[in-house]
Each structure stands twice: as structure tokens, then as C-alpha cells.
Amino acid sequence: MxxxxxxxxxxxxxxxxxxxxxxxxxxxxxxxxxxxxxxxxxxxxxxxxxxxxxxxxxxxxxxxxxxxxxxxxxxxxxxxxxxxxxxxxxxxxxxxxxxxxxxxxxxxxxxxxxxxxxxxxxxxxxxxxxxxxxxxxxxxxxxxxxxxxxxxxxxxxxxxxxxxxxxxxxxxxxxxxxxxxxxxxxxxxxxxxxxxxxxxxxxxxxxxxxxxxxxxxxxxxxxxxxxxxxxxxxxxxxxxxxxxxxxxxxxxxTFARERCMHVRLTTDVDPQSVAALLPDAEVTPGGSPGEFTIRFDRFVLTAGQVIATASSLAEIDDLLIDEPAIEDVVRKVYSGELELEPAEDGVGAGVGA
Amino acid sequence: MTTTRPIATARMYRRCLGAHLRAALEYEADFWILVVASIMMQATGVIFLGAVFARIPTLAGWTLAEVVLIYSLVVIAEGVGSLCFEGTWYLPWMVNQGDLDYTLVRPYPVVLQTMSGAVGLNGVGNLLTGGLLMAWSLSRVDVDWSPLRIALAVALFLSAVLIKLSVTLASTSACFWVFGASFMLPTALHQVGELAKYPVSVYSAGIRVALTVVIPFAFVSFYPAAAVLGHGQDSWVGLLTPLVAGYCVVVAGAVFRRGLRRYESSGN
Incomplete structure (x- = not known):
């Protein structure tokens, strides 16, 4: 606090x-x-x-x-x-x-x-x-x-x-x-x-x-x-x-911008067509037909937009959003990947942002 | 640094030392080798003294028994240093390795934790040799042992040990300012201190002044011995030994504390 x-x-x-x-x-x-x-x-x-x-x-x-x-x-x-x-x-x-x-x-x-x-x-x-x-x-x-x-x-x-x-x-x-x-x-x-x-x-x-x-x-x-x-x-x-x-x-x-959504559609849909509708996201096919993993930056796309896009192709059977992990952020800090803005006024920056 | 409870502080020092002593005594062979080696080292000097006095009756007006008293004072001071304050010698190494970290977060003076951090069993040999030499010398010198003189001897000889310890501490504390070379400085000074095993009156004026004023090694042995023996008209100088000791302790403590402010620990 x-x-x-x-x-x-x-x-x-x-x-x-x-x-x-x-x-x-x-x-x-x-x-x-x-x-x-x-x-x-x-x-x-x-x-x-x-x-x-x-x-x-x-x-x-x-x-x-x-x-x-x-x-x-x-x-x-x-x-x-x-x-x-x-x-x-x-x-x-x-x-x-x-x-x-x-x-x-x-x-x-x-x-x-x-x-x-x-x-x-x-x-x-x-x-x-x-x-x-x-x-x-x-x-x-x-x-x-x-x-x-x-x-x-x-x-x-x-x-x-x-x-x-x-x-x-x-x-x-x-x-x-x-x-x-x-x-x-x-x-x-x-x-x-x-x-x-x-x-x-x-x-x-x-x-x-x-x-x-x-x-x-x-x-x-x-x-x-x-x-x-x-x-x-x-x-x-x-x-x-x-x-x-x-x-x-x-x-x-503040820092875990990436979201990861796993979607299963009721019918087989070509991953290419999903990717075409979501050019800013990264779409990878899942284990079985109709399953996708969609990664997106939450500052670029909202979860709602992604869901709306997916459901426009077929009915959504199941949906799972990965909880963003603090670990990912800290791991990036350690590996030097994270581009952090300097904390505002030193203390408390980012809280509730 | 706490000075409020000196007895508790001294008791804690003994506890630290005792723990290290028990650990050191686990290696029985080491113990005997160290004791025998240190006796041999000190005996070498005595054999040389004996050889010199076989040819001359006195050295700058000092008889063999009187010179042996001077000699024994240095040996005893070294013995006390090794047995009870050996950790002082490890200070440069500890500073270099960042090993002072934990001592700085314990409620006991860092300097005492450092000094009690090791036991040099060679001190046992030094104390044995020094004690025997002193006993032999005192049984032969012509001194009237009044209670006052005995008290004086004890006070002066204890002060002498303090001077030796302080010089060692001040010289090892140089490691806070200079790194690599700091391992050499205390050893070199220790070597200079060996000059005080003989009457300083045999040396030239420059060396005499250096051993009296610059680094007062002469107060470890020569002056207190002269005062106790009542030898020469300058023997009163030896009465200053406790004052010199006080000065040395204060200076060494100050050097250590100043150095500690520069302590940089070490990276991981």
C-alpha cells in the first residue's frame, strides 16, 4: 500500500x-x-x-x-x-x-x-x-x-x-x-x-x-x-x-499487457480467417479443429472485441482467459525485456492504474 | 561502541574466543605443530643472544638477564596477540571478502567481533617461551621486589601488550583504504617490531626516535623493562608506558572506525 x-x-x-x-x-x-x-x-x-x-x-x-x-x-x-x-x-x-x-x-x-x-x-x-x-x-x-x-x-x-x-x-x-x-x-x-x-x-x-x-x-x-x-x-x-x-x-x-484467450468454436474454422479479422492479435491453432489461442495487447484490443470477432465466425462453445501472471512481468524485468516507464513521483506509481 | 557494560563486553569476548579455541583444539596435530614451531622460532633468537653474550659481558650497558627481560616482553606481547586477538590479522581478508557484513548487524562492537574471530595456537608456544624467559630473567636481575614495584611491573607490562595490539590493529585497518598491499603492511610493521627485542640504545638516534615516537615499539619492551629494573637515568620514561598505551588504543580505535565508514562490502 x-x-x-x-x-x-x-x-x-x-x-x-x-x-x-x-x-x-x-x-x-x-x-x-x-x-x-x-x-x-x-x-x-x-x-x-x-x-x-x-x-x-x-x-x-x-x-x-x-x-x-x-x-x-x-x-x-x-x-x-x-x-x-x-x-x-x-x-x-x-x-x-x-x-x-x-x-x-x-x-x-x-x-x-x-x-x-x-x-x-x-x-x-x-x-x-x-x-x-x-x-x-x-x-x-x-x-x-x-x-x-x-x-x-x-x-x-x-x-x-x-x-x-x-x-x-x-x-x-x-x-x-x-x-x-x-x-x-x-x-x-x-x-x-x-x-x-x-x-x-x-x-x-x-x-x-x-x-x-x-x-x-x-x-x-x-x-x-x-x-x-x-x-x-x-x-x-x-x-x-x-x-x-x-x-x-x-x-x-500496469505491465502485464498481454492477454491470452483460448477459444473453442462449435464448428471448424480456418485459423487464417480468424487471424485476418484480428490483424493486431497473434492467432495459433489449438489441439483440435475449431480451437484457437489468441494473444493480444489489452491496450490495442479489448477482450470483448476478440470475443465478438470470434463469435461472428461461429458459436463459441468454450472460452478461457489466462490470468496474467506477475511472474511474466518479473521474468521480463529480470531478462531486461520489459520497457518500463519511470515511476511517477517515485512511490506508488502504477497502483490502480 | 558500548562502554557502558565493560564486564559483559569482556565476558562476551571470552565466549567468542572460547568457541574458536574449542574448534581449533579439534585438530590435535595442528596444535602441537604450532606450539613446537613457535617455540623454535623464539628460541632461535635466544640462542643468538646467548652466542653474543658469550663474547661480550654487556650490550650497551645491559646484561644478558636484562636483555632477556626485554626480549621476553616482546615474545609475550606476540603470544597474547596470537592467542587472544589473532582475528586482527584477518581483517584485510575479511574486508576484501565482504565478511564484515554480519558483524555490522550484531549488537557487539565490530572491532571486538573481528579481533576474537580467530585463535592462533602458536601463541601458546610464545607465552610458554616468553614466560620462561621472563621468569629466568627476573630471578637473576638485581631488583628489590616491593609490592609497589610488582604492581608497577604488572601495570607497565599490560600496557606494553596493549601497545603491540594497537599497532597491529591500526596497521591491518589500512585495508579499508588500500586493498592488495594492505596484506603486507602489518607483516612489515611486525618485523620492525622485532627490533624492540633488544635495547634500543644500541641503535642510531634516528631509529631510536622512530621506535619511540613514530611507532612506539620501544614502549612494548625497552622502556617498561628499564623502568621496572631502574636501569639508567632515563628509566622514568618507562613510567609513561600506560599513557602511550592509552594514546595507541585511542588512535587505533579511531583509525578502525574511520575505516569502517569506508567499508564497501562486496557484490554477490
Whole structure:
């Protein structure tokens, strides 16, 4: 939901957040390195470019974009790991990179690509160290372990040394480590990467419960299933800029322009004649005579026009319109196919459009 | 950085270290190799000292027993560094790999998480060697061990260890500014620190000044030893060791914090 429509104070507020990285501009080989010693040229890139986000308590936001779009950098800025080049970030009333200790108590962070478990120690020891760092009492600790055992089957992993865990096991243990201190705000960066279906389902189920319990969640993922299962709001970032921020349905309405209609006519009709009547649509013959699949841009043709055209040829026996999938949109975002207009005023563009 | 609850902070440090110690002790062969190797390395220097003193009675006015005290202070400082603060040496590697990420989102000072991040079992060998050398030296030097002098020795020697640790931290923190070469700098400085195993009065004025003012390695061993032994008319300089230690800790902490603001993590 866009922040403007609600009176609740946002728990995460980023304004014009920008992170510029400076990389030495070296040409190839030794000669290039030597030249760099003398001339010192750098290229700067804005990994995150004037990003504004306003997230309310209890919201679950999917944060998506192609590789290198600035997803992880945003998460690192919000969690205080990186100091922004410019712009402001306030999380739970705290500026995360200034007051890291206070921030650490209210947030839980997971980077799916790397573990926070102590590599040479059994999982149990890692969790005990975190327990002591956060000052979690023995009763609460036991309750948390029981909860993690129930949803993540953590018990069997406790005696295992971190380096001996499989990827899926490691992710379950890492989730427990990130959430041990019951953080109200959780950042998960690719929490299901490389997991098999069964583990993925379990993790998603766990995330749904987390959100149901009122946790504020920012979820960075490549997995479309994660998004639809857990989140109702989605922010899309590309080239360091937010290009969409709003409801999942809004993404469909705004960007899923293609509709797909399956029609079965009572009599056999030549696909060519259908195509001739609908020059703007793509008509492919179906499995049996009289069946067609018609794809059209809903901004060019309406479903009514397509139905009217089809029924002018023969009586319609059956009709099915594919639900436009958020997945198609996000997949196109990732593959760079989607031509997105820049979000209007940054936040909330496209909602209800 | 929390300074409100120093005892809880120290206890947490011990917990982190203890976990790594248990992990390190799982490799029994490694333990013995590291201990024996470190004893051999330190013994080499002692053998050399013995050979030198077989030909000359004193070195710049220092007897063998007095020089061994100086020597042992450096060995002990290195031992404490390896055993309890070995993680400091891994800082450049962690910064390079982006491994500080999680430490920045835990409610415990990043610098302490880093320093407690590893255990160097070679420190056991150093502490054994250094302890034996110090015991041998103190049993032979001519000092009146009043309670006050004992307290002074403890205070000065602890400060000396702090100086050594601070120099290591400040030098490894260079990795926040320069990348590749930063692995070399702490090792080079450590090597310079070996000069402090001998009375700095044997060196030329330039080196003496460098070891006193620029990088105060002389306060790790020479000056505190001189103060405890009451050796020479400049022995009062050693009383400044705690002040120098305080200065070094503050500077090293500031360098680390400034560096941390530049931390860039790493891409995936």
C-alpha cells in the first residue's frame, strides 16, 4: 500500500538514498596497473540512485530487479552495513549506520549467498553465541529453538558443524540465526536461492507465518514463487532506481499487457480467417479443429472485441482467459525485456492504474 | 561502541574466543605443530643472544638477564596477540571478502567481533617461551621486589601488550583504504617490531626516535623493562608506558572506525 493513503508511521523510511562506488579505472595488464599508479583515474557508479522507500510496520515487500540493479546494496544501506553517499535512512527511529548496536537489536538480516554461522562450530554453538550477544534469556531461547524446530526442523542440524551442512540445511540454520532475537524488521536477501522445492516450500511457509505475526519484511529474491506467496507489495529496481513501487496487482495491471484467450468454436474454422479479422492479435491453432489461442495487447484490443470477432465466425462453445501472471512481468524485468516507464513521483506509481 | 557494560563486553569476548579455541583444539596435530614451531622460532633468537653474550659481558650497558627481560616482553606481547586477538590479522581478508557484513548487524562492537574471530595456537608456544624467559630473567636481575614495584611491573607490562595490539590493529585497518598491499603492511610493521627485542640504545638516534615516537615499539619492551629494573637515568620514561598505551588504543580505535565508514562490502 502506498504510504500516502495511511496514517501509520513508516518503520523504514529511505529518502533519496544514494550509494556511489568508486572503482580504480585500470587498463589491462601490468602496464595499465603502473599507469594507474601515476594517473589515478576512477570511475564512479551509482549502485543505488536516489531511492525513496516508505514501509509500514507489518508490511511484506518484495524487492526485485535484475542482477546488479542495486538490490543487495539497498538492503545493506537499510541495515546499516554500508554508509550512504547521500540521502537519509531511518529504521525504527534509528539511523542504522550511526547507531549500529541499537539497530542490530531491532533487525534480522540474512544474505542467502553467505552464512553468518561460525564455520568450524556446530550450529548449536553459533546460536548460543548469538544468544549471548543479544542477551536472550534461557526460557526465550528454548522457546525459539522449539519454534524453529517445528517449522525448519532445526533440531537435527544443531550438532552439525556449519561447514558440513548442505545448502538447504545451511539456509534453515541461517534463518534461525537471523531471527533468533525476534527482530521486528527482517531483511532477507535471496533466502531460497539454490534450495530444492520441498525446502523452499517450508521456508515460504515460515515467512508467511512471520509476516502474519506482524514482522516487517523486505524480501529480495529471484524466485517468483516467493513473491506471490509472501508479499503483497513489490518494488522493482533497475539501474539503481526504483521503477515501480506498489501492489502486486498493480504490476499486472500496469505491465502485464498481454492477454491470452483460448477459444473453442462449435464448428471448424480456418485459423487464417480468424487471424485476418484480428490483424493486431497473434492467432495459433489449438489441439483440435475449431480451437484457437489468441494473444493480444489489452491496450490495442479489448477482450470483448476478440470475443465478438470470434463469435461472428461461429458459436463459441468454450472460452478461457489466462490470468496474467506477475511472474511474466518479473521474468521480463529480470531478462531486461520489459520497457518500463519511470515511476511517477517515485512511490506508488502504477497502483490502480 | 558500548562502554557502558565493560564486564559483559569482556565476558562476551571470552565466549567468542572460547568457541574458536574449542574448534581449533579439534585438530590435535595442528596444535602441537604450532606450539613446537613457535617455540623454535623464539628460541632461535635466544640462542643468538646467548652466542653474543658469550663474547661480550654487556650490550650497551645491559646484561644478558636484562636483555632477556626485554626480549621476553616482546615474545609475550606476540603470544597474547596470537592467542587472544589473532582475528586482527584477518581483517584485510575479511574486508576484501565482504565478511564484515554480519558483524555490522550484531549488537557487539565490530572491532571486538573481528579481533576474537580467530585463535592462533602458536601463541601458546610464545607465552610458554616468553614466560620462561621472563621468569629466568627476573630471578637473576638485581631488583628489590616491593609490592609497589610488582604492581608497577604488572601495570607497565599490560600496557606494553596493549601497545603491540594497537599497532597491529591500526596497521591491518589500512585495508579499508588500500586493498592488495594492505596484506603486507602489518607483516612489515611486525618485523620492525622485532627490533624492540633488544635495547634500543644500541641503535642510531634516528631509529631510536622512530621506535619511540613514530611507532612506539620501544614502549612494548625497552622502556617498561628499564623502568621496572631502574636501569639508567632515563628509566622514568618507562613510567609513561600506560599513557602511550592509552594514546595507541585511542588512535587505533579511531583509525578502525574511520575505516569502517569506508567499508564497501562486496557484490554477490
Amino acid at each position: 502506498p504510504a500516502a493513503t495511511m496514517a501509520v508511521m513508516p518503520v523504514i523510511e529511505a529518502r533519496e538514498l544514494t550509494k556511489v562506488f568508486r572503482r580504480p579505472d585500470k587498463s589491462e595488464g601490468l602496464r595499465g596497473s603502473l599507469r594507474h599508479l601515476v594517473t589515478r583515474r576512477y570511475t564512479t557508479t551509482s549502485a543505488v540512485d536516489h531511492v525513496s522507500l516508505s514501509i509500514e510496520p507489518g508490511e511484506a515487500v518484495a524487492y526485485v530487479g535484475p542482477n546488479g540493479a542495486g538490490k543487495s546494496t539497498t538492503v545493506k544501506l537499510l541495515s546499516g552495513i554500508l554508509v550512504p553517499t547521500s540521502g537519509e535512512v531511518v529504521v525504527g527511529g534509528i539511523v542504522p549506520h550511526r547507531d549500529r548496536i541499537a539497530n542490530a537489536r531491532q533487525v534480522g538480516v540474512l544474505f542467502g549467498q553467505r552464512t553468518q554461522l561460525w564455520w568450524d562450530l556446530p550450529v548449536r554453538e553459533s546460536l548460543a553465541l548469538l544468544r549471548d550477544m543479544y542477551g536472550i534469556g534461557p526460557a526465550d531461547y528454548r522457546a525459539q529453538l522449539a519454534r524453529f524446530d517445528e517449522v525448519l526442523e532445526l533440531g537435527e542440524l544443531l550438532p552439525v558443524t556449519a561447514r558440513k551442512l548442505s545448502l538447504g540445511q545451511r539456509m534453515r540454520a541461517d534463518l534461525a540465526a537471523a531471527l533468533l532475537h525476534r527482530p521486528g524488521i527482517v531483511y532477507l536477501d535471496e533466502p531460497t536461492i539454490g534450495l530444492d522445492i520441498a525446502v523452499k516450500d517450508r521456508v515460504r511457509d515460515f515467512l508467511r507465518r512471520l509476516v502474519a505475526d506482524g514482522t516487517t519484511l523486505i524480501l529480495t529474491t529471484h524466485d517468483l514463487g516467493d513473491i506471490e506467496d509472501v508479499c503483497r507489495r513489490i518494488a522493482i529496481i533497475d539501474g539503481g532506481r526504483i521503477i515501480y513501487d506498489g501492489g502486486l496487482d498493480g504490476v499486472k495491471d
